[in-house]
Amino acid sequence: MTYSALKIIKEALTGHRGWKPVWQKSEPKKSYDIIIIGGGGHGLATAYYLAKKYKQTKIAVLEKGWIGGGNVGRNTTIIRSNYMLNNNQAFYEFSLKLWERIEKDINYNAMVSQRGIINLFHSDVQRDSYIRRGNTMRIHGTDAILLNQDEVKKKYPFLNYENARFPIKGGLWQPRGGTVRHDAVAWGYAHAADKYGVDIIENCEVVGFEIVNGKCIGVKTNKGNIKANKIGVAVAGNSSKVMNMAGMRLPIESHVLQAFVSEGLKPILPGVITYGAGHFYVSQSDKGGLVFGGDIDGYNSYAQRGNLPVVEDVCEGGVSLMPMIGKARLLRMWGGIMDMSMDGSPIIDKTHISGLYFNGGWCYGGFKATPASGYSFAHLLATDTHHEVAKNYTLDRFKSGLTIDEKGQGAQPNLH
Amino acid sequence: MIINHPLLGPRDSSEFTYRGDAILFNRPDPNSESLLEDYYEYQYIRDNTHGFMKELWFHEQGDRSWLVLTRNTVTHEIIRVELASEYKRENK
Incomplete structure (x- = not known):
């Protein structure tokens, strides 16, 4: 279904009987090329840009609750790009x-x-x-x-x-x-991703990863096991909980x-x-x-x-x-x-487990980042390389000392 | 949240400053072979527990004591409050 002024007039004249659901409810298939865990703004945007920009097919988004029920519907809806550090400003301006x-x-x-x-x-x-x-x-x-x-x-x-x-x-x-309008961002990305054939699966909670010889080959969910070549995690808020299932501890x-x-x-x-x-x-x-x-x-x-x-x-x-x-x-x-x-900036990176990718650490700046986060995470998932504007949002920057600390607070998360 | 201070009785949590996971007591051995790795983990990596965790609170607007709380991060329920000095002695 495509929205347009013409469609509104047509529906107004015919008693609004032609509107269809904004996205289809899907049930999981046995396997996908790419699974995105987390059907929030970032996860849905990732799926959309994967399908549209990076021409990927067989994509699923798994959401433990319902679309729009997480942080994408809980923020103060502000967009801006008024950062100072180089690594942040280019990213948020892109967004x-x-x-x-x-x-x-x-x-x-x-x-x-x-x-x-x-x-x-x-x-x-x-x-x-x-x-x-x-x-x-x-x-x-x-x-x-x-x-x-x-x-x-x-x-x-x-x-x-x-x-x-x-x-x-x-x-x-x-x-x-x-x-x-924050809800419309979730619904809009779900609508757009759905049009490209992305399966959006609600009430599907990931309860574990299938990791064989250092490679992640699928996820275990309350709706059964699902195989995938690549798995992207975009569950900010619950990142530590989900990545813990893959044996990882995070700087979050x-x-x-x-x-x-x-x-x-x-x-x-x-x-x-x-x-x-x-x-x-x-x-x-x-x-x-x-x-x-x-x-x-x-x-x-x-x-x-x-x-x-x-x-x-x-x-x-x-x-x-x-x-x-x-x-x-x-x-x-x-x-x-x-x-x-730990430095107030996000993480968009591969993990040491092959096939498992991570997007998180958004602090309370995640909403305005939604499009760029999805775009650059899709870039990473599709090409295995970092997108130019997000190339410094790595997991190992805390070890190397290249932290991106906009506020200069140091490793004290509640001060960022 | 009301924190039941072992010396002062129930106090409002807004009197306190939060420092985080009580794992910070376990400062790595400076003579360790894996010093850099150990300090990286100590400084940056957290369990970020879902459920009961031990954490450090500083009674900044009160008697300036450090406390160790056992608190549920899902429900905010506090089941134990100890003086950090005593906690440290017991958990040596």
Whole structure:
């Protein structure tokens, strides 16, 4: 089924009886060329780019729950490419470029909205570091504009400019940043992958790997054993748990990150705003809710729910940045499990087990990376070589010392 | 989460700073042949346990003691809290 304006008109006139499921429910076959474990954004994007760009056939995506039930439906929907380190900036800029044409690409309305993102700064030192980051971005061909206090005031008049301790002195603005409807990303990639004949198998949990003489030849699932030549794992949040079945330990800790949405309000926020003095980021969804988040809870967790101290902390950050938010009521909050890696950057690499490939360690930057992650993981699976923009996201960088530590925090996952 | 401090009684977890897996007690032998490999594992590689794990919490906003918690990472249930000094003595 192809979506188009014509199709909408046709369906409107014929009582909406012609809509088909967005993707087919499949049952596992005995064997595949490539199996992707994890039917989240990254897994589905990988399957899609494998089929479309790298012309692979016989691909299956195994999902233990349902499509859209994991982190792809639990984030704050922000896209941006405002990193500083070389290895990250090229990758995230590639991702943003893919976002810009994703809807045409996958024939699905993902509501990509480039409404801009601003990182506020509150001191001279912070301004200087943002200038440096902005310059790095521009060298990479990314858009970055430094706004002074008056320019910020004009764009965002409702912020608290009276804060004596953390006055807003300006911001680094990326006009091409913005938001995407996150569920539609999962559904859209599932739809597009399905069109290329990818089997999307829900409620299929991997419980073990078949490894013979150092080669992974298949997976054991609750729906039986499935053989495959290559197996890609994209299960961020549960990476350690899954890779442990292959006898691997990872440079990753699982942590819970909470996100929040307020009741629906009239349009007030023109874009994404991040607070430079507290960990707080906010945007307004098209339904009107303020979608916001802050820091991870800070302790190892596989529970998809957090604790109240962080709720308080995030709301304090929000009220201190924009006092008017204090009048809005919190509608919902939820938690997702993050693969917090040891340097704050992801891993897209082969493993020492032949035929087994790993994608994870996304910390809490996984959503914006979805297209590039899928693209470069597909590249790795299809060609056995690293994609140019992801070539430094290796597993052995921790051993060699070539870590990619954007925040400079060292090997303490809950600080990234 | 409420952490039942062995000296101070029940305290809110927000008073604490989290350090991670109590495996950090097992600092590798500096005279070992496989020193680089050992320290790489010690520094970067974690079990990332799904279920009960032993972990280090620092009572930063309190009496500044280090505690070892036995906590379930799936349910957040804490079944044991010990002073790190005592834990270390017992697990030598």
